[in-house]
Amino acid sequence: MSLRAKRTGWWLALLVAGLGVCPWAALVHAAEIKVLSAGAMKGIVTELAETFRQETGNTVIITSGTAGELRQKVEAGEVTDVVIVTDTVLEQLAAKRLVVADTRADLARTAIGVAVREGTALPDISTVEAFKRTVLAAKSLVYTDPGRGATSGIHFAGVLQRLGIADAVKDKTVLWPGGYAAEAIVKGQAELCVHQISEILPVKGVTLVGPLPRELQKITTYSAAVATRAATPETARAFIAFVTRPTFKPKFVVAGLDYRE
Numbered sequence: 001m002s003l004r005a006k007r008t009g010w011w012l013a014l015l016v017a018g019l020g021v022c023p024w025a026a027l028v029h030a031a032e033i034k035v036l037s038a039g040a041m042k043g044i045v046t047e048l049a050e051t052f053r054q055e056t057g058n059t060v061i062i063t064s065g066t067a068g069e070l071r072q073k074v075e076a077g078e079v080t081d082v083v084i085v086t087d088t089v090l091e092q093l094a095a096k097r098l099v100v101a102d103t104r105a106d107l108a109r110t111a112i113g114v115a116v117r118e119g120t121a122l123p124d125i126s127t128v129e130a131f132k133r134t135v136l137a138a139k140s141l142v143y144t145d146p147g148r149g150a151t152s153g154i155h156f157a158g159v160l161q162r163l164g165i166a167d168a169v170k171d172k173t174v175l176w177p178g179g180y181a182a183e184a185i186v187k188g189q190a191e192l193c194v195h196q197i198s199e200i201l202p203v204k205g206v207t208l209v210g211p212l213p214r215e216l217q218k219i220t221t222y223s224a225a226v227a228t229r230a231a232t233p234e235t236a237r238a239f240i241a242f243v244t245r246p247t248f249k250p251k252f253v254v255a256g257l258d259y260r261e
Contacts, residue, residue: 030057031235033081036070037062039179040110040151040196041084041222044255048243055242058235066178068149074098080227081236086151087221099225103237105244108222108257112152113197114209115182123192128213132163135192138172142182142190145175152196155218162216182206196220197256211259219259 037045042064049060065073067085074083074093083090083099087106094101114125114134123134135141144150146157153175160166174190176183182203184190193200200208211217224243226236252258 030059031232032059032061033230033232033235033239034079035060035062035082035084035239036073036078036080037064037084038067038070038086038151038222039064040198040220041108041257043198043202044108044251044257045084045243047251048248049239052239052242056238058239060239064179066144066148066150066153068151069178071149074227077229079229079231081230081232082224082239083227084222084224087223090223090225094225098228100228100233101225103226103240104223105225105240106221106223107243108198108252109219109259110196110198110222110257111211111217111219111259112155112194113200113211113256115185115193115195115200115203115206116191116209117185118205118207120207122207122209125209125213128163128215131213131216132165135160135163135169136165138192140172140174140190141169141192141194142174142176142184143194144181145177147175148178150178151220152194152199152218156194159212159216197259201256208256214261217261219261222257 067089093099124130144153146153181195182193186205
């Protein structure tokens with residue numbers, strides 16, 4: 001090594017020591033947090049988790065599912081740091097002291113929408129009667145399985161009962177087990193999809209027709225809180241504060257998570 005290189009190395013070492021900076025500090029202090037996220041929030045949470053990692057060095061491990069499935073996981077004792085579910089489920093968990101109530105943050109609002117294959121004519125869903133005719137005319141229909149605790153699935157099953165057509169569409173209905181129900185359209189398994197708008201938009205090859213008529217609609221608020229048994233509660237709090245930054249609001253809008261009637 002040349003004398004110049006050695007001197008440069010000495011100066012860099014002195015500078016680092018003088019500033020009290022350890023070049024491995026970020027790695028040493030990086031944490032890993034576990035997040036249980038409802039499917040409607042999966043896309044945006046995944047995107048922001050990567051941004052959080054780039055900014056802080058902390059890794060976010062995400063497990064998604066229906067709000068009902070995630071409630072059962074927490075109640076069964078699964079260890080996680082952050083829970084992101086519907087406000088109703090979060091309140092149920094808070095009542096059982098399974099999440100820290102004062103860490104709650106309301107993140108998003110989404111609505112239930114209707115989708116068809118991209119390029120096909122858009123059906124009329126402008127009124128309750130028009131929507132009813134569209135559902136009856138569809139060759140096949142998909143929505144999330146209410147038996148798995150899916151928020152939109154539970155609601156839409158009730159809508160079909162209210163409209164008096166549950167039995168009429170039963171044989172042509174696909175109950176999606178979890179994830180993006182609109183994928184059934186892409187795979188040729190269904191002609192019409194009813195699901196959370198935020199879970200329709202990420203699916204390529206389908207078109208969002210629009211939200212359900214107001215009389216049939218359900219607006220869902222998704223909220224986050226630190227789990228009572230969080231292994232890294234401070235990092236969990238930091239992640240919730242991160243995803244609620246006002247600068248990320250446009251991302252929620254694009255993702256269909258800032259629904260306004």
